Amino acid sequence: MINTKYVREHLAEIRETLKNRGSSFPLDELLSADEKWRKLKTEYQALQFKRNKASLEVSAAKKKGQDIKEMVSALAQLKDQMEGLESEIPKYEEKIDSLVWNIPNVLDKAVPIGTPPEANKILKIKGDPKRKSGPNHEEILTKLGLLDVERAAKTAGSRFYYLRGDLVLLEQSLLRYALDKLSKKGYTPVLPPFMLRKKYYRGVAPLGVFEDALYRISEAKEVSGMKDAEHLDDELFLISTAEHPLASMHAEELFSGADLPLKYAGISPSFRREAGSHGKDTKGIFRVHQFDKVEQFIYCRQEDEKKYFDELLANSEEILQELDIPYRLVLLCSGDTGHQMSKTIDFECWFPGQGDYRELGSCSSAGTWQSMRLDIKYDDKNERRYASTLNNTAISAQRTLACLVENYVSKDGSIEVPEVLVPYMGKSRITG
RNA sequence: GCCGGGGUCGCCUAGUGGUAUGGCGGCAGCCUGCUAAGCUGUUUAGCUAGAAAUGGCUUCUGCGAGUUCGAUUCUCGCCCCCGGCGCCA
Numbered sequence: 204m205i206n207t208k209y210v211r212e213h214l215a216e217i218r219e220t221l222k223n224r225g226s227s228f229p230l231d232e233l234l235s236a237d238e239k240w241r242k243l244k245t246e247y248q249a250l251q252f253k254r255n256k257a258s259l260e261v262s263a264a265k266k267k268g269q270d271i272k273e274m275v276s277a278l279a280q281l282k283d284q285m286e287g288l289e290s291e292i293p294k295y296e297e298k299i300d301s302l303v304w305n306i307p308n309v310l311d312k313a314v315p316i317g318t319p320p321e322a323n324k325i326l327k328i329k330g331d332p333k334r335k336s337g338p339n340h341e342e343i344l345t346k347l348g349l350l351d352v353e354r355a356a357k358t359a360g361s362r363f364y365y366l367r368g369d370l371v372l373l374e375q376s377l378l379r380y381a382l383d384k385l386s387k388k389g390y391t392p393v394l395p396p397f398m399l400r401k402k403y404y405r406g407v408a409p410l411g412v413f414e415d416a417l418y419r420i421s422e423a424k425e426v427s428g429m430k431d432a433e434h435l436d437d438e439l440f441l442i443s444t445a446e447h448p449l450a451s452m453h454a455e456e457l458f459s460g461a462d463l464p465l466k467y468a469g470i471s472p473s474f475r476r477e478a479g480s481h482g483k484d485t486k487g488i489f490r491v492h493q494f495d496k497v498e499q500f501i502y503c504r505q506e507d508e509k510k511y512f513d514e515l516l517a518n519s520e521e522i523l524q525e526l527d528i529p530y531r532l533v534l535l536c537s538g539d540t541g542h543q544m545s546k547t548i549d550f551e552c553w554f555p556g557q558g559d560y561r562e563l564g565s566c567s568s569a570g571t572w573q574s575m576r577l578d579i580k581y582d583d584k585n586e587r588r589y590a591s592t593l594n595n596t597a598i599s600a601q602r603t604l605a606c607l608v609e610n611y612v613s614k615d616g617s618i619e620v621p622e623v624l625v626p627y628m629g630k631s632r633i634t635g
Numbered sequence: 636g637c638c639g640g641g642g643u644c645g646c647c648u649a650g651u652g653g654u655a656u657g658g659c660g661g662c663a664g665c666c667u668g669c670u671a672a673g674c675u676g677u678u679u680a681g682c683u684a685g686a687a688a689u690g691g692c693u694u695c696u697g698c699g700a701g702u703u704c705g706a707u708u709c710u711c712g713c714c715c716c717c718g719g720c721g722c723c724a
Binding site: 261265266584 | 645653654660661662680681682683691692693694703704705
């Protein structure tokens with residue numbers, strides 16, 4: 204279990220963060236449960252001390268061949284006292300546990316305070332939208348026979364799709380292009396499990412607020428005598444991003460300082476229920492239940508966090524510039540920054556069909572939020588410190604396809620292949 | 636899925652119903668003139684006292700439950716690893 208020491212030591216910051224995020228997290232409830240827990244725990248430990256001492260005396264007496272009957276019955280009384288506390292303490296532990304895993308991350312000082320969209324801060328605008336408006340990607344792709352959402356709606360439901368023909372090759376080209384680029388920069392490609400146990404999922408994202416966004420694919424096994432909290436191993440969730448299995452990968456590990464940073468390029472499908480987004484972005488493949496993504500992920504020493512955040516962001520900018528997509532960087536405000544993140548910069552790209560910039564990915568620092576919950580540390584001289592974890596989209600394939608198509612469609616309805624992808628496609632134009 | 640073996644500190648390893656062994660590595664210190672070695676201490680997590688230096692205590696043998704005054708040891712369930720068999724893309 205994650206401990207509350209961190210909370211007590213960072214109380215002022217946490218209070219401020221909760222206020223700035225507009226969070227309803229019941230901090231005082233957590234603190235009072237924690238206070239009560241520590242009181243009982245201290246009491247219990249004093250009894251354990253008594254028991255240990257007495258047990259030794261029993262042991263010594265037994266060795267000398269003395270009668271231990273009386274000593275044993277005295278100890279039985281002590282046992283009753285301990286049992287009372289043993290049933291009391293877990294109540295508070297469960298309470299603390301249910302709260303502390305979901306406590307929001309402390310925001311980075313750079314994060315603007317306020318609510319979206321006004322308080323989000325546009326940091327940079329790069330590239331000129333060549334076309335201000337145009338057909339949306341669904342129209343373009345359906346006309347070419349490369350996208351079929353109707354049949355997917357029939358077989359799997361809304362927000363699913365069949366990609367066909369050259370669009371599949373273009374999708375794979377994008378992913379491979381991103382993998383190759385990151386691989387050359389020293390990021391290790393990783394194809395992770397597409398499912399994660401609840402035990403680890405709750406360490407990478409606050410399940411209390413996040414669980415509705417995930418597909419749960421197996422029910423907990425019924426095991427007699429087991430309480431809910433104890434069969435966490437048996438519940439699996441489909442991953443909503445490769446970030447999650449990448450962050451869990453090194454759970455419960457201790458790095459030597461020289462091992463860090465670790466840089467990964469994860470490739471996987473992402474599954475999202477998109478609960479609560481009814482009616483939003485229903486056209487085409489912009490917002491779907493399943494998409495493919497190459498994700499950048501870094502474990503680093505705490506003091507290197509900023510450096511690698513900048514590196515991750517620079518990688519994304521390089522990719523967008525090579526794909527020649529107009530984009531802007533947006534620093535998310537306190538009200539828009541994800542629960543487990545301390546800072547997030549979205550990159551939003553120009554969609555002529557929508558006449559607007561839309562998110563293609565986001566670069567985030569989780570600070571030590573994930574590593575504290577997953578127990579990921581490194582040796583720093585004679586101290587063990589929690590590693591910082593950072594993540595950033597490299598290519599979110601379906602969304603990027605949508606964006607590319609709208610920017611690269613020609614008057615005749617065919618699609619020009621971006622130059623960097625031509626070697627992967629083996630052709631420079633898609634005509635359906 | 637079945638049968639067998641296993642899981643002990645960062646790594647390796649001993650042990651057995653009564654204070655968890657030793658080594659390596661790491662860290663701190665000491666000694667020493669030669670590319671190093673040696674010696675000593677330390678090494679999970681937490682509660683607590685103190686301004687601090689530093690103490691006291693609990694906890695840690697994969698996870699959880701049971702038996703017991705006491706479980707690393709005995710019993711049961713679960714997870715994982717290794718070997719064999721079966722099934723299978």
